[in-house]
Amino acid sequence: MAENRYRREKSLSGNSFTSIDWDCIFRDILRSWWVIIAGALTAALLAGAFILIRYSPRYTCQTTFVIGRSGFSYEQVYDNLEQAETTTTQYSQILGSSLLKNRVMEELGLSSYPADVTVRTVESTNLMIMTVTADSPRTAFLISRSVRKQTLELMGAFINGVTIKELDPASIPSKPVNPLVIAPTMEKAALLGAALMVLLLALISHFKDTIKNPEDVPRKIDTRLLGIIYYEKPARTLKSRLKKHHRKASLLLGNPMLSFGYVEAYRMLAARLQISLDTHKDKVLMVTSVTENEGKSTVSVNLAKAFSQQGKSVLLMDCDFRNPSLAKLLDITLEEEQDLTVMMRERKAGKLGHLVGEKNLYTLLSASPQPSSWTRESMRFLRELINSAKERVDYVIIDMSPMAFVSDAEEYASLTDASLLVIRQDVMEAAYINDAVDALENAGSRLTGCVLNGVRRGIVNRVRQYGHYNASGYGHYSHYRRSSQQTGEETDG
Numbered sequence: 001m002a003e004n005r006y007r008r009e010k011s012l013s014g015n016s017f018t019s020i021d022w023d024c025i026f027r028d029i030l031r032s033w034w035v036i037i038a039g040a041l042t043a044a045l046l047a048g049a050f051i052l053i054r055y056s057p058r059y060t061c062q063t064t065f066v067i068g069r070s071g072f073s074y075e076q077v078y079d080n081l082e083q084a085e086t087t088t089t090q091y092s093q094i095l096g097s098s099l100l101k102n103r104v105m106e107e108l109g110l111s112s113y114p115a116d117v118t119v120r121t122v123e124s125t126n127l128m129i130m131t132v133t134a135d136s137p138r139t140a141f142l143i144s145r146s147v148r149k150q151t152l153e154l155m156g157a158f159i160n161g162v163t164i165k166e167l168d169p170a171s172i173p174s175k176p177v178n179p180l181v182i183a184p185t186m187e188k189a190a191l192l193g194a195a196l197m198v199l200l201l202a203l204i205s206h207f208k209d210t211i212k213n214p215e216d217v218p219r220k221i222d223t224r225l226l227g228i229i230y231y232e233k234p235a236r237t238l239k240s241r242l243k244k245h246h247r248k249a250s251l252l253l254g255n256p257m258l259s260f261g262y263v264e265a266y267r268m269l270a271a272r273l274q275i276s277l278d279t280h281k282d283k284v285l286m287v288t289s290v291t292e293n294e295g296k297s298t299v300s301v302n303l304a305k306a307f308s309q310q311g312k313s314v315l316l317m318d319c320d321f322r323n324p325s326l327a328k329l330l331d332i333t334l335e336e337e338q339d340l341t342v343m344m345r346e347r348k349a350g351k352l353g354h355l356v357g358e359k360n361l362y363t364l365l366s367a368s369p370q371p372s373s374w375t376r377e378s379m380r381f382l383r384e385l386i387n388s389a390k391e392r393v394d395y396v397i398i399d400m401s402p403m404a405f406v407s408d409a410e411e412y413a414s415l416t417d418a419s420l421l422v423i424r425q426d427v428m429e430a431a432y433i434n435d436a437v438d439a440l441e442n443a444g445s446r447l448t449g450c451v452l453n454g455v456r457r458g459i460v461n462r463v464r465q466y467g468h469y470n471a472s473g474y475g476h477y478s479h480y481r482r483s484s485q486q487t488g489e490e491t492d493g
Contacts, residue, residue, distance in 0.1 A: 024212040024426050027456065028205035029198055036197045043193025044186040051185055057176035059137045061144040064168035065128040069161055084126035087155075087162055091128065092119050094151050104146045115143045127167065137173045144170040210426045211433070214452055220430040223421065223437050226276075226449035227269030229299070231456045232262040251298050252329070253305040254358075269451060270306035273420065276448045282417035283390045286445060288400040290436045294424035295453040297325050300399040303420075304361055313360040313393040317386075319412060320401045321374075324366035334367045341366045344374060347381040349388075362393065383415050403436045404428075413443030421450040 029036070067084040094100055101113045115134040122129065132147060134140035152164060211217060217225040234250045250257065253266060277285065287303070289296040297320070304316040318326040321341060327334055336342055338353050353363040364385075374382070389396050400412060413419060419440050423433060433450075440447045 020206060021212045023456070025202050025205045027426070028208075029201050032201050035201060036194050039197030039200075040190040040194040043196075044190040047189030048182050048186045051180070051182050055180055056135060057180070058133050058135065058178050059140045059173040059175075060177045061132045061140045061170040061173060062168075063130045063132075063144055063148055063166065063170045065130070066165045066167045067126045067128055068163055081124070081126055083162060084121055084128060087164065088119055088121045088128050090155065091130075091151060094154050095119060095130075095147065100147070100150055100154060103150045104143060107146050107150070108142055114139060117143070117147055128164075132170070133177070141170060141172045208426075209429045209431065211423055211428075211430065211452065212426050214455065216430075217423075217450065217452060221423075221433055221437065221450065223447055224449040225452060226272050226420070227265060227451045228455055229265050229269070229295070229451060229453045230261065231454050232259060251302075253302045253309070266302045266306050267309075270303055270310065273303065273448060274307070274310070274312075277395065277418060280418070280446060282446065283394065284386060284396040284398065284416040284418070285448070286398045286400050286413060286416040286419040287422060288419065288436075288440075289402050289422040289424070290428045290432055291404045292323075292402050294402070294422050294427060296402070296422040297329055297399050299420075299422050299451060299453060300397055301326065301329060304395075304397045305358060307395055307397075308358050308361040311360070312395055313362075315362045315364060315389045315393045315396045317363075317389075317396060317398045318365040319382075319398045321366055321370035322401050324369060326363070326399055327365045327367050330363070330365075332363070332365065334365055338365070339367045340364050341368045341370050343385070344370070344378045344382060347377060349385065360393075364389075379411075379415075382412075386415055403439060404432065410439050410443045413440060413445035416445045418448045419445040420448055422453050423450050424454045425452060425456065 067087045069083060095117050105111070105113055115132050117130065117132050119128060119130045121127065130144070130148065132140050132144040134143060148166070148170075155164070209220070211220065214225060214228050232251055251262075253263060273285065277283065285303075287296050287300040300316065304314045307314045316326065318324045318340060320326075321344075324341070326332075332353065334353070343349060353365065386396060386398075398412070398416060403410070421433070421436060421440065437447060
């Protein structure tokens, strides 16, 4: 089975995880910019909350004393330095004693001693500064006054001939000595959070087992690559920018604004499919995908147009009955007798449409969705309708429902001769794509291969392309020609 072969090769070679596709990683990171912003904001808020929880303001009161022998005056501030050092040492010892702390707690009615008290001398002076730090301004001020009072009483018992005068009394502090500074920490946390999210997204992108480049198809998927459709920027006109289906319609062949490489890629894909279909004498081609928004409807229409431009008569059918889109894509208003869904319900053949501006291109489209599966009689009618169309046109191209949501593609596969799987770059994991490959092969429809759609050229590829342009002078075309050479060897013949 395809999935088994893929898993076996992946476990043996490990190629899908050793090569790094920087372009896909860069795109995934840009695509998830909101995740990076959310990570940065979350980290900043968490850091801010942590700081607020841990923050405890501290308030400081300072009292300045002048120390000297008895009878000194303020003009003698710089005298008796030795006496000041001695007194400060004694004062400090008393501050650390349990006796002083107990007397202060008893005076203030406290159960604990919630302050840090230190004392120091001013260098080359007989000034002593006492500092009291507590959790509140009032507590710091009250303890400062009580400590001054109790210390002087305790020192008076053994200090004689020394005078300690208060030069600058303590006052209630107005602001904490450790102000709350939260902004710099939150900024650093935001940068760190953003960096971690970028790293996480890069790792997820790298280990995401999707089809990231054309080289992944033969390595991961058990079907051949028939063509590469590079990303073409839609919405080149004001009308197409305003309406979604007009944006998609701007990608249809016939739009003069399309690049040469984009048009040539579809022509080469149609040529390879024509060889494959004619070799096996197949006329009915089903185009499907694993999930929605992989571009299967656009591929169906462009293939029909490419076949028509080669002189082939083509019938384009919209059998995505759950979500028909070709009528909107082609900007066609269907009459009831042209609606395939109505024909299926009434089991009555209607009128084919003809695509204006296209030679030998007929349409059988659906306008009204069909939420449930068709009855056996309706399926028999559809088979007869397709068989009748095979006798009148060269090819029948059927746009089918995605395989991940409903089983329509598997049920209708028996009505077709061959199938084409559309894979959009970096969307579905390889395991799910291989499940679809197995389902198509087991349903009785010959799988011609796959087309890799919406492939974006990265910075490295753009540099290479510019170099090839200088060498060959073909620009975009040279890139498509190289892709054609890589996949042409696998074409049926």
